[in-house]
Amino acid sequence: xxxxxxxxxxxxxxxxxxxxxxxxxxxxxxxxxxxxxxxxxxxxxxxxxxxxxxxxxxxxxxxxxxxxxxxxxxxxxxxxxxxxxxxxxxxxxxxxxxxxxxxxxxxxxxx
Amino acid sequence: xxxxxxxxxxxxxxxxxxxxxxxxxxxxxxxxxxxxxxxxxxxxxxxxxxxxxxxxxxxxxxxxxxxxxxxxxxxxxxxxxxxxxxxxxxxxxxxxxxxxxxxxxxxxxxxxxxxx
Numbered sequence: 001x002x003x004x005x006x007x008x009x010x011x012x013x014x015x016x017x018x019x020x021x022x023x024x025x026x027x028x029x030x031x032x033x034x035x036x037x038x039x040x041x042x043x044x045x046x047x048x049x050x051x052x053x054x055x056x057x058x059x060x061x062x063x064x065x066x067x068x069x070x071x072x073x074x075x076x077x078x079x080x081x082x083x084x085x086x087x088x089x090x091x092x093x094x095x096x097x098x099x100x101x102x103x104x105x106x107x108x109x110x111x
Numbered sequence: 112x113x114x115x116x117x118x119x120x121x122x123x124x125x126x127x128x129x130x131x132x133x134x135x136x137x138x139x140x141x142x143x144x145x146x147x148x149x150x151x152x153x154x155x156x157x158x159x160x161x162x163x164x165x166x167x168x169x170x171x172x173x174x175x176x177x178x179x180x181x182x183x184x185x186x187x188x189x190x191x192x193x194x195x196x197x198x199x200x201x202x203x204x205x206x207x208x209x210x211x212x213x214x215x216x217x218x219x220x221x222x223x224x225x226x227x
Contacts, residue, residue, distance in 0.1 A: 004153075032214045043115070043202050043218035044154065089153050098144060098167065099204075099216060101153030 003027045004092050006102035014110055019077040021105050023090030026071065030092040034099065035064060035075045038087045047088075048075070080109045113137060115219035117203050123225045124193055131189045132222045136205030143186050144216060145178055146202040147171065154202055160186060161208065193226045200224075 005024045013019045021035075031052040036044035050057040050064045050073070057064050063076045077084055087106050091099040116135045124130050136143045142161050146154035157176070158168045162183035172178075175193075180186040190197055200223050204216040 034215060036218075041220075041223075043117075043204075043220045046215045046217060049215055091153075093214060098156040098159055098169075099146075099154070100156070103151065103153050 002103075003030075004090055004100050004102040006088075006090055006105050008105050009103070010106040010108070012108045012110060013080050015082060016079045019075075019080045019084065019107055019109070021075040021077075021088050021090075021107065023073050023075075023102055024071060025073075025092050027092070027094065027100075028071075029094035030100075031095055032093050033064070033066060033073050034091045034093075035062075036089045036091060036101075037084075038089060038104070044089055077107075080107075082109050082111060085109045115203055115205050115217055117201075117219040117222050119222060120220060121223045121225075123227065126195060126226055127192055129189065129191045130193060130224065131187055132201055132203075132224075133185060133187050134203030134219060135185045136203070137207075137217060138184075140205035140207045140217075141183070142206045142208045142216075143180055144204040144206070145186070145188050146204065148200040148202060148221070149198075157188075190224075193224075195226045198224055198226045 034049040035047040038044045048059050048062045066073045087104045089104045090102040118133045144159040145157040148154045158178050160180040175191045178188045200221045202221045204218045206216045
């Protein structure tokens with residue numbers, strides 16, 4: 001039962017353009033959502049989060065949008081840089097609980 | 112460096128042997144989590160502690176797995192009688208759970224286990 005899904009295993013974007021990573025969830029109890037970035041042989045690094053009471057949160061080049069009615073969130077990276085190339089994981093949690101992760105999307109930024 | 116640390120970073124063991132991993136969380140964090148990640152998948156929850164109390168265990172955590180956090184600081188994860196299916200990256204994370212605090216969990220670099 002995959003409660004958090006990232007349907008795109010990979011995404012390739014030109015440097016300087018916008019990267020949009022998508023995530024869908026099924027559990028209505030999720031009330032906090034997070035994005036993590038992971039390089040090979042390292043642990044996930046926290047990027048940005050959003051509470052279910054908001055529909056947008058912005059931090060520098062990163063913006064997360066939440067559409068609760070569609071049970072969908074997205075991460076926008078503008079402008080994309082070569083150092084953004086990594087695997088991105090969407091995660092969700094129902095209150096003060098464990099995280100449930102998606103399968104990840106490998107983002108490649110092309111020069 | 113005051114982040115989450117894990118030791119060892121890599122472990123190769125033969126099937127049937129026991130292994131133990133250690134995690135040192137961020138010092139002021141009261142929650143500690145263990146996850147497992149296999150190739151092509153996101154991390155999967157194994158268990159978590161609030162201070163020294165183990166509050167939840169996943170059904171993924173068979174009887175061969177045991178975790179402790181004896182003094183509410185570092186934690187150990189032991190796998191007994193390892194099987195090839197235990198080969199994975201074992202990740203530790205910590206967070207500060209308190210009223211009004213953010214829910215972000217911060218991860219360590221992981222321990223890569225290979226069972227031959």
